[in-house]
Structures are given as structure tokens and as C-alpha cells.
Amino acid sequence: MQRIVLLVAKATIDGMMASGSAARKPTSEPLVVLEEFLPYRLNVLAGLTSSALAQIYAERFGLSIPAWRVIVTLGQHECRTARDMAPDGVMHKSTVSRAVAALEKRGLVTRRPNLDDRREEWLTLTSEGRAIYEAVAPEALAVGERLLSVLTPQEQKTLSTLIEKLTRQARLLAPRDAGEGEA
Amino acid sequence: MQRIVLLVAKATIDGMMASGSAARKPTSEPLVVLEEFLPYRLNVLAGLTSSALAQIYAERFGLSIPAWRVIVTLGQHECRTARDMAPDGVMHKSTVSRAVAALEKRGLVTRRPNLDDRREEWLTLTSEGRAIYEAVAPEALAVGERLLSVLTPQEQKTLSTLIEKLTRQARLLAPRDAGEGEA
């Protein structure tokens, strides 16, 4: 790769990071260093963990991430209504709608009209749905554990606190409803 | 809303979280509590911050997130090649390709063939591109700052370390190339 050599020549001192990437001196000083930019780093991390999980959900159980979320939620508390599935506004209501439709078609979830408010419908896991839940959940947890395994218990607690604080703050900065979805 | 009343009656003790969501006792014990599941929390946080930023990128400058990343990268070091734009595999190469095409059409970026390896092309910000970079960057940074403002300097350092560790680990767990894109 004489390309690199050439570039190193051109690239006075500057960054020259290990990753084999080549760079030339910028015209003016960089204002943002992407790799140090918190939102970017958060997204990379979230993206990676999402991929790890999505692989399990999809390849082994044919579940999309929204579908997985619906299932977990129903495994936790048999609730209903698109909004309750996404307490904050994480996941668009149309996303939930479609995920539920797909799950129903696969026979993993049952709809039952709420007679007290017929706009809504109660959702429940079928026994088959629960079976899948019980199969996926441990694997998902395992990934979570493996991820956390590089942190001490103390660090894990700290992390939790920090995420909490940042999330609260992010909610203030983000457009009223926004959020979105994977993982 | 007598619905809630009804449900509270049915929902022995259980969760009954503040958010006005209603729940019924699950058939068996929940295996995963979504709100405590790290990958989920990371995604919510990343999603929120993405939204906050995307709003700026899009509404005020007509930039998608991949486009923004390309611009920042070029603002940092004038590099080229899809791979160098996404050092790790964050951002698919097709994503980068399309982002660059769009930026070129808007006259924010210039392509110049690399004569030493004609598969590649050098990318540079045009002066107009740089102008946008210099306009967006401070705003993006400001969002980052406002986000971090809820943490003490010490906490910020800790956070950085934790993200670093987790990211390294996540890379091991995720499918070889995976990653993806927003922020």
C-alpha cells in the first residue's frame, strides 16, 4: 500500500490514527472530533449492541426488534394499547401496530377487544408466544450480561445512574415526542 | 377514565408505574424488565439524542445523519473512501456512497480521482461545504454540551471510560461488521 506512505508524507503530523486510515491536514482546525462526540459514541455503542441482539431475535426466532419489545412487554405485564407499549414515545405507534399485526398473524399474540373502551384492544401472549418469550429472554439477558461483564458491579451502578441522568436530559432536548427504534 | 380504576382493581400490586399505563399481573414471573435492560436503555438514550441532533441537521441544514458524518469527517481530515468514513463499520458503505453522492450534487463536496489507485476518489469540502460545516458544528457541539451539562466533570470522564469499555466489548459480541446508523 504505497498509498499510505504517500499520505503520511503529505500528512505533516496531525492525527494519523492507528486504524490504518489516511488523512490530510485540514484547511482549518477541526471543530468537532467525531470519535469524541458523545452522541456519536452513544449511537455507535447502541448500534453495536442492537446488532448483537437483533441477530438473535431475527435469525433464531424471526422477530424484529419492535416485535421483541412487544413480546417482552407482554411477558412483563399483559398490557395493551400502542402507547403503553412505548411509554415514552420510543417506537412510533404505527411501528407497534405493525409489529402486533405480524405477531398476531404468527399466532404469538391474541387480541381481545376492550368492552369498556372499544377503541382499544387487549393483547396477550398465546402459549406459543410465551414459549418464544421464555426462549428468547434468557439469551437476550445473556448478551446484556456479557456486555456488562467488562464492568465492575460498582461501575455498573454508576453507568445506570449516568444513563438515567442523560436520558432525562435528552428528553428535554429532543423534539416533544421523538425517540425511535432498535434494540 | 374508569378504565384505570378497573385495572387497578385487577392489578393486585405489581408495577403500577406512574406513567398512567395500566397492567395486569403476568401469568408467570417476568424474565426481563425492559426498562432495566441495558441495550434497551442505551437505545432509548441514543435515539433521543439522535432526534435532537437530527432535527438540527435536517430542519436547518437539510442534512441527513450520514451526510453530517461525512461533513464532520471531512472537516476533521479531508479523507476519502467509504471505509475511512466509517472506520469501524459504523455506517454501511452504501450509506456513505449515497450520502456523498447527495452532497456532491448539492455542491458541498468535491470528488477527485486518486491517480495512484483509481478505485478510490478523494473527497473534499467545497468552500460552501465548509461554510455549512462551520455553521452546524457549533450547534451540534452545543447540544452535546447541554446533554453533558447534567454531569459533573468527574462523571463525564467516567462516562467516557465506561462507553469505551462497553463499545470494545460490544464489538466482540456483534456480528463481525455490524454497526448502523444515526447520530
Added chain:
DNA sequence: CACAATTCGTTGCATGAGCAACTAGATTAA
């Protein structure tokens, strides 16, 4: 030199997600 293997980058295709418009049901007030 020729042939396989790799790499950069683009593009067609299919899928997934958000938006917005809409239906249906519920709630409030006149």
C-alpha cells in the same frame, strides 16, 4: 504473464420506519 482473490465504490431490490391522513370510538360542553 495470466488467473484468482480482494478491495473500492455503485446500484437494484426488498424491507422497515416515520409521517400524515383517516376511521372509529369516547369525552366534553353547549
Added chain:
DNA sequence: TTAATCTAGTTGCTCATGCAACGAATTGTG
């Protein structure tokens, strides 16, 4: 009662994204 407002959820449309196949150029091997 009736009309206006609001909420739950669905669906058509559009667009972004990932994948996979491809073309072009380069590198490595026999």
C-alpha cells in the same frame, strides 16, 4: 342531543437502509 375535541389504532405513501450482486481496479500467486 348535537357538535367539537380528543384518543386508539390502522394504512397508504415515501424515503432511508441493508443486502447482495456487480463493475472496475489492484494485489498476490503460480
